[in-house]
Amino acid sequence: MREIRIEPMTSEAFRPFGDVIEAAGTATKLINGGRCERFSDLARLDFDGEGRAGISVFRSEAVTLPHLLDLLERHPDGGQAFLPLSADPFLVIVAPDDGGRPGLPRAFLTVPGQGVNYHRGVWHGVLTPLVQASLFAVVDRIGPGANLEEFRLAGPYLIVAG
């Protein structure tokens, strides 16, 4: 089976797929009398005209490595941001589009304090915490329609430690 090695999550590597939501570089401004740094507006939120942004919570079972990847999905009507409500790293799987189907997947491992925002229409794996069953706040489109396209891979991949 084809193997995909996990890469460290960086905003540069992830740029073709979305945004890394993290306190990186210089703060946009200092607030609260200098006690708090604000890093502003880190994710491109992009929803169709019938949808609006909402905040939900997902509670997902964990996966273990090596992880069999046989399904990818995308949201044609709006992107999706995942904000872990814990400091546990999690696995992020994405793929470029190749003529309407997923191309070669890539897998990234976050560090504590990182969230991700999948841009609208980007192929990605389902939520895959690694350490334990985990809670995530999710900012995505609330609106009519399923906003979901799934693609089952004829030849699955094995996601392995980098």
Next chain:
Amino acid sequence: MREIRIEPMTSEAFRPFGDVIEAAGTATKLINGGRCERFSDLARLDFDGEGRAGISVFRSEAVTLPHLLDLLERHPDGGQAFLPLSADPFLVIVAPDDGGRPGLPRAFLTVPGQGVNYHRGVWHGVLTPLVQASLFAVVDRIGPGANLEEFRLAGPYLIVAG
């Protein structure tokens, strides 16, 4: 000095001030082949016409108990949601409005997995993690204007363990 005892954070107690963002009760739906519970649309996001929702990250120093409360603030043009990027509990201070100024404050302590959404115009304290300096994802209004009203309390309060 007047003391305020910290209460447990519950959606019922917090209702006059905003939303508790958590996986509580029955999931809205099961996704990812039953591996993930989705609790949908848990926060009222309310921004004026010139603003839009954005995701930012705040990194705040911690406070210790007893905590001296001498400043409250509110955002007239849009609410503000705080989603901890760790499992550390944090302190949430709010106050009802009393003729344009804060009434008697209340203080709540979250449990792991809880975020909060301050409704537009609700008086609240600045970010107060208790355990250590902490990261929070923040969903709030991105737009023109300061969207900030501060009120320095003539008679401060001491926030003490419940």
